[in-house]
Amino acid sequence: MEVTARDVLQRHGVQFLYESVVQPALERVGELWRANRITVADEHLATATVQAAIAGLYGEYPWPRRGERKVLVACVEGERHDLGARMFADLAALEGWDDVYLGADVPLDALVAKVVEARPAVVALSLTIAFHLPALRAAIARMRTVASAPGIVVGGRAALEVPDLADLTGADAVARSASQGVEAIRAWR
Amino acid sequence: MPGDEALAEWTARLLSDEHGIAVLVVRDGIVRHGNRAAAELLGEPPCGMEVRALIDAGSSDKLAALVGPCGPPVAELQVARRGRLPLPVRFLCLPLGPSEHVLVAAAQGPEYRGDVGRKLLAANEDLVALTRRLARDAGAERSERQALQQLANLRELFIAAVAHDLRSPLHGILLATEVLGSLPDVSVAHLRRYADRVARSVRRMAQLIDNLLLSARLEATEPGLPTERLQLAEIAREAVDDLRPHAEAAGVGIALRVRGDTQMHGSGVWLGQVFANLVSNAIRHSPQGAEVEVELARLGDRIRCTVADRGPGVPLEERERVFDRFVQHGDHRGAIGLGLHVCKRVVELHRGRIRVADNPGGGAAFVFELPAES
Numbered sequence: 001m002e003v004t005a006r007d008v009l010q011r012h013g014v015q016f017l018y019e020s021v022v023q024p025a026l027e028r029v030g031e032l033w034r035a036n037r038i039t040v041a042d043e044h045l046a047t048a049t050v051q052a053a054i055a056g057l058y059g060e061y062p063w064p065r066r067g068e069r070k071v072l073v074a075c076v077e078g079e080r081h082d083l084g085a086r087m088f089a090d091l092a093a094l095e096g097w098d099d100v101y102l103g104a105d106v107p108l109d110a111l112v113a114k115v116v117e118a119r120p121a122v123v124a125l126s127l128t129i130a131f132h133l134p135a136l137r138a139a140i141a142r143m144r145t146v147a148s149a150p151g152i153v154v155g156g157r158a159a160l161e162v163p164d165l166a167d168l169t170g171a172d173a174v175a176r177s178a179s180q181g182v183e184a185i186r187a188w189r
Numbered sequence: 190m191p192g193d194e195a196l197a198e199w200t201a202r203l204l205s206d207e208h209g210i211a212v213l214v215v216r217d218g219i220v221r222h223g224n225r226a227a228a229e230l231l232g233e234p235p236c237g238m239e240v241r242a243l244i245d246a247g248s249s250d251k252l253a254a255l256v257g258p259c260g261p262p263v264a265e266l267q268v269a270r271r272g273r274l275p276l277p278v279r280f281l282c283l284p285l286g287p288s289e290h291v292l293v294a295a296a297q298g299p300e301y302r303g304d305v306g307r308k309l310l311a312a313n314e315d316l317v318a319l320t321r322r323l324a325r326d327a328g329a330e331r332s333e334r335q336a337l338q339q340l341a342n343l344r345e346l347f348i349a350a351v352a353h354d355l356r357s358p359l360h361g362i363l364l365a366t367e368v369l370g371s372l373p374d375v376s377v378a379h380l381r382r383y384a385d386r387v388a389r390s391v392r393r394m395a396q397l398i399d400n401l402l403l404s405a406r407l408e409a410t411e412p413g414l415p416t417e418r419l420q421l422a423e424i425a426r427e428a429v430d431d432l433r434p435h436a437e438a439a440g441v442g443i444a445l446r447v448r449g450d451t452q453m454h455g456s457g458v459w460l461g462q463v464f465a466n467l468v469s470n471a472i473r474h475s476p477q478g479a480e481v482e483v484e485l486a487r488l489g490d491r492i493r494c495t496v497a498d499r500g501p502g503v504p505l506e507e508r509e510r511v512f513d514r515f516v517q518h519g520d521h522r523g524a525i526g527l528g529l530h531v532c533k534r535v536v537e538l539h540r541g542r543i544r545v546a547d548n549p550g551g552g553a554a555f556v557f558e559l560p561a562e563s
Contacts, residue, residue, distance in 0.1 A: 006259060035399060048281070048313045052262030055320040056284055063328020063334065082314075086321070093325060 004149050005053045006060070009071040014061060014094060015179050018087040022050055023177070036061060037166075044087075047083055059100045067096040069189055070120035072150070074102035074111055084156050085126035089180040094125075094180055108135070118149045121188040124181060125157040125171075128173065133158070133168070140169050155181045199319045203291065203312060210309060211278075215240050215256065218288075230278065230294060232270040240292075244268060245275040255282045256290050283316045285323075291316060337409040345513075352525075354397050356391035365390075385438060392435065396469065400527040402423065403462055404514070407534045418562065421451040421460065421492055422485050428464035429483055432472065440477035451488025452532065452562045459535045460559075466528035467496040467555050474500030474553070490560045491541075497554040503545050511545060532557070 008017045029046045032038045073089040075082050082104035089101040100118050102111065115123055123143055125134050136154065143152055155175035159165050166174045175181030202226045204211045211227035213220050220243070223235040231243055242250050245267035254260040262282060267275035281293045294314070295309050365383040369375055429445050436443050438459060464483070471481040479499035486493050503511055512533040536543040536557045543557035 044310050050308050050493055051317045052281060052283060052313060055263060055317040059284075059327070061324065061328060063325050063332065065332045066329050086317075090321075099317075101321070101323075102316070107306050128550035 006057060009057055009060065015091060018091070018178055022054070022083075022087065026050065032098065047081075051083060051086075055090065057080060061090070061094065062094065064096050066098040067091075069122075070100055070118055071097045071122045071124055071185055072100040072102065072104040072115060072120040073120055073124045074126070075104045075116075075156075076106065076125055076132055076139050077108050077111075078105060078135050079126065079128060079132045079156075080104050081128035082126065082137040083157075084128060084178065085124070086176075088124060088126070088155060088181045091178050091182045092185065097185070108139055108142060109140060113144065115146050115150060116148070120150050122151040122153055122185045124153045124175075124185065127154060127165075128156045130158045130161055133162070137169050140171055144170070151185070153181055153184050195322060197318065199315065200291070202366060203293075203315070210312060210488070212312070213292040213294070214285075214289070216289045216290060216436050218256075227294065228553070230276070231282055232273065242269075243283050247275075248437065254271055255280060255292075258287070272303070275340045279309075283313075283320060302331075319503065336473055347507060351401070355394060359391045360389050361390040376512065389435065389438065397527070399462065400466065403459070403531050404527055404534070407531065407538070416454045416456055418454055419457050419460075419554055421455070421494070421559065422447040424460050425464050425483055425485055425494070428461050432465065432468050436472045436481065439472055439475070441472050441475045442480040443472075443483065444480055445485075447485045449492075450561070451485050453492060453539075453559055454562060455539050455559065457534075460539070463532045463535050463557070464494075464496070466532050470528060471496050471498035471500070471553075471555075474498050476500070479552075487561060488558075490561055490563055491558045493556065493558045494556055495556050497548040497550075497552060499548070499552040502547060502551070502553045507543050512543070529555075 005017060005021070007051045008021055012020070026047065029038070029043055033040065046086040071089075071092050073085050073092070075085050085103070088099065089099045093099040100114070100120060102114060106114075125136060125139060127133065140152055140154075143150065151173075152171045153173045153175055154165055154169060155178070159174050159176050162168065165171065173184040173187070175184050200214060200222070204222055209226050210221075211230045212224050212375070214222040215554070217240055218241065218242055220235040220238050221229075228234045235243055240256075240519065241249060241252065246269075248266040251264045251266055255264045260282065263279060264282070265279045267276055268278045269275055278294050283291045283293075293309060293312050365386045366452060369380070369383050396508070425447075426445060429443050433443060437466050468481060468483060475481055475498045482497045482499075484495045486495075512529050514527065514530045532555075533543050536559065539559050541557055541559040543555065546554045546556055548554040
């Protein structure tokens with residue numbers, strides 16, 4: 001797996017690796033899980049394998065200097081699937097954003113506290129399972145009370161399943177892929 | 190370094206026994222750290238041992254692959270246990286460096302079931318996060334160093350380019366004044382010829398200094414330029430008229446052709462400098478008796494400008510680089526190291542593009558397109 005991933009990285013770059021290899025592979029794993037053909041343990045193992053493969057390549061990414069503008073990336077409370085958020089954070093970092101990556105299942109109060117402390121220009125929230133939509137709405141409602149008024153971009157698999165996610169949550173923008181997310185946050189650069 | 194502290198903190202956390210999963214830190218093939226769970230799993234404290242010695246000979250190829258540069262992240266290995274049957278253990282390997290790895294292990298036997306799998310996944314997430322943080326910081330630091338190095342290189346190039354470009358006109362002035370000073374009776378014709386030479390040299394130095402100042406301001410003022418509504422043809426005509434005496438002195442003609450409306454929004458001063466740089470370059474590279482052709486044509490919502498000469502042209506492999514700062518090409522005559530860079534920056538700040546192509550009749554053609562006023 002890692003040999004192939006390294007090949008892809010060297011030939012086509014990080015975005016291609018994420019969006020044309022990793023994402024379709026995990027989509028397939030998700031389909032198998034939804035069809036009850038594999039267990040949740042298998043799904044987690046697949047994700048862990050992908051994460052470890054990516055981690056093995058992190059040293060080879062062309063990480064630029066941290067820029068001046070910050071983007072804070074997190075999964076909402078209860079949301080355990082953070083690979084999409086991580087891929088987005090990686091692409092944003094590679095574009096020169098100073099990324100503050102909080103990872104999976106961030107409790108609402110901790111999220112708000114971090115936003116107040118780090119004062120990011122944009123907060124990017126990831127939602128994979130639509131079940132966590134109420135947590136996302138609550139998070140965005142709280143973000144709107146923060147004095148630094150960061151932009152709010154929502155992404156993740158749920159963005160594909162819920163067409164009116166922006167209206168439902170009050171987010172400034174919705175991204176259907178990691179690279180679309182990076183494009184969306186350019187508005188706050 | 191924050192990376193080292195973070196590594197120490199996370200390694201310490203992983204090696205603590207609270208989670209009950211086996212963790213080994215391996216450097217250069219030797220186990221440097223191992224926690225209690227690892228000692229229990231392997232049947233003895235593993236610190237200081239060769240990691241190969243812990244694994245059954247049948248699994249040694251798999252182990253080599255696991256810690257190799259392109260190995261799989263997870264492998265099931267048979268652990269050799271003194272006086273007991275080999276135990277199948279699933280290892281997750283995360284590289285910390287070229288010859289340093291963290292191995293996280295979970296036994297496959299029924300007695301080791303339970304929540305080990307979940308803990309393994311959690312440990313994996315932690316490790317991935319740590320690896321990312323370390324790689325990110327190291328990468329940022331590397332980029333910082335590269336940027337500083339580039340700055341240092343640029344400074345040297347800058348000094349070399351300025352010295353080179355100032356030296357030849359200064360030399361021309363010096364020569365002219367020496368000749369004039371050494372002649373006992375100077376004719377008016379002589380005086381005029383040498384005065385022309387001095388004026389040419391001074392103009393070249395002035396152009397270099399203009400370009401230096403503009404270039405510095407371009408670097409500092411991005412992306413805003415003061416713009417006005419202008420006729421690009423007027424700007425081109427002014428630049429051409431300014432350079433006509435210079436062209437005549439070099440025995441080169443200039444033809445300006447305009448097709449269609451060339452109204453646009455832009456900075457007259459900066460765009461004038463683009464024409465001045467391209468046309469004076471073209472004059473400099475033209476053989477005597479040749480003509481420099483300047484053409485402006487309206488094409489839909491764009492204005493295409495072409496400055497073509499009959500000189501030696503720009504070889505294919507240099508076409509990208511000629512627009513870089515302080516790059517000189519051809520016979521190194523004059524202030525080319527900055528002029529084309531200024532052109533490129535100004536055109537780009539006007540949301541346009543510039544390239545160099547072959548002049549169909551021989552020579553170089555610099556072509557740039559700018560958005561016209563609709």
